[in-house]
Amino acid sequence: DVKVTQSSRYLVKRTGEKVFLECVQDMDHENMFWYRQDPGLGLRLIYFSYDVKMKEKGDIPEGYSVSREKKERFSLILESASTNQTSMYLCASSLLGFTNTGELFFGEGSRLTVL
Amino acid sequence: KQEVTQIPAALSVPEGENLVLNCSFTDSAIYNLQWFRQDPGKGLTSLLLIQSSQREQTSGRLNASLDKSSGRSTLYIAASQPGDSATYLCAVKMDTGNQFYFGTGTSLTVIP
Numbered sequence: 277d278v279k280v281t282q283s284s285r286y287l288v289k290r291t292g293e294k295v296f297l298e299c300v301q302d303m304d305h306e307n308m309f310w311y312r313q314d315p316g317l318g319l320r321l322i323y324f325s326y327d328v329k330m331k332e333k334g335d336i337p338e339g340y341s342v343s344r345e346k347k348e349r350f351s352l353i354l355e356s357a358s359t360n361q362t363s364m365y366l367c368a369s370s371l372l373g374f375t376n377t378g379e380l381f382f383g384e385g386s387r388l389t390v391l
Numbered sequence: 392k393q394e395v396t397q398i399p400a401a402l403s404v405p406e407g408e409n410l411v412l413n414c415s416f417t418d419s420a421i422y423n424l425q426w427f428r429q430d431p432g433k434g435l436t437s438l439l440l441i442q443s444s445q446r447e448q449t450s451g452r453l454n455a456s457l458d459k460s461s462g463r464s465t466l467y468i469a470a471s472q473p474g475d476s477a478t479y480l481c482a483v484k485m486d487t488g489n490q491f492y493f494g495t496g497t498s499l500t501v502i503p
Contacts, residue, residue, distance in 0.1 A: 280434075307489050313457075318495040319480075326489050366434055370484075370491075377442065378423055378484050380491055382434040 279303070280383040282367050288389045290372035295354040297386050299367030306379075309368040310334075310342065319366065325350055326372065331387075355391045364388075393418045395483060397494035404471055405502050412466040412497045414481035419459050422484045426455050426466050429478045429496070438479075439466070443486075471501045 281296035301308065309324040311334075321334030323342040333341050339361060343351045350369075354361055367383040394417045404410050414424070423442050427435040439448045439455040441464070447456040455466040468475060480496040 280433075287426075319493045321490065324489060332489075364432075364497040368435075372489070377440055379437060379440050380425060380482065381437060382427075382483070385432070387432065 280367055280369050280381050282365075282383040282386050284386050285384060286389075288391065289357050289368075291358060293357050293390075295357050295388065295390075297352040297365055297367075297388070299350045299352070299369075299383055301350075301369040301381070302347050302348065303381075304347065304371070305369040306347075306372045307370045308344065309380075310340075310350065310352045311366045311368065312336070312363040313366055314363050322352065345368050354388075357388075359390050361389045362388060371380055381382075393421075393483060393485060393492040395481060395492050395494040397479075397497050399497060400495070401498040401500075403415060403500040403502060408471050408501075409467070409469050410471055410499070410502060412468070412479050412499070414464040414466070414494055416448060416464075416483050417491070418485070419462055420486045421459060422486050423485075424455075424457055424464050425482050426453075426464075427480045427482065427492075429480060435480060447462045468499075471499075473501045473503050475499060476501050 280301045310322045311319045325331045325344040341353045365386045370380045396415045425440045426438045441457045452469040457464045478496040478498045482491045482493045
């Protein structure tokens with residue numbers, strides 16, 4: 277089974293702190309994604325990556341950056357956390373598609389609270 | 392830009408009832424459509440994936456259908472159980488690009 281693992285299920289940080297959210301997948305997927313999920317707003321794409329060192333902005337990249345140094349690992353970085361970044365963060369991965377199913381797999385989520 | 396809509400936003404049914412959840416999308420140039428389940432505070436679990444060339448997929452009590460030309464998919468749940476209570480989301484992957492587009496989900500409550 278494909279596994280997408282997010283390093284922290286719950287985090288509490290203070291305003292201004294630097295926050296790292298780590299995500300690892302074990303199925304050699306090219307694509308990796310970071311979403312945030314808020315009540316009434318659904319899933320919103322922050323960043324995605326289709327290869328090592330490659331990244332593309334999603335719908336809400338402001339205040340975030342990402343790093344993909346190895347194929348299996350995709351990190352989300354909040355350079356200076358703010359209270360409006362309190363949210364559920366979801367990592368996902370998939371094969372590229374077009375020669376395969378392109379099925380999307382999610383991690384368990386990281387609930388971040390910024391005080 | 393692709394828009395994915397799920398109606399109703401919430402649904403409450405008695406145990407044992409068969410039910411249908413709806414998903415519609417505006418751009419039919421999709422590669423696949425996927426149905427997910429999400430329990431409170433958890434990530435999304437993949438239920439069924441339908442490729443654009445397929446009409447339906449089945450897994451146990453779940454059956455998903457796809458009508459690409461009309462921009463609709465349905466998730467049929469047979470003989471609902473309290474354990475089916477969750478939020479159900481659909482997502483489409485387009486023919487081009489790497490992004491997925493999500494509906495806002497239907498929150499299902501199955502009453503014992």
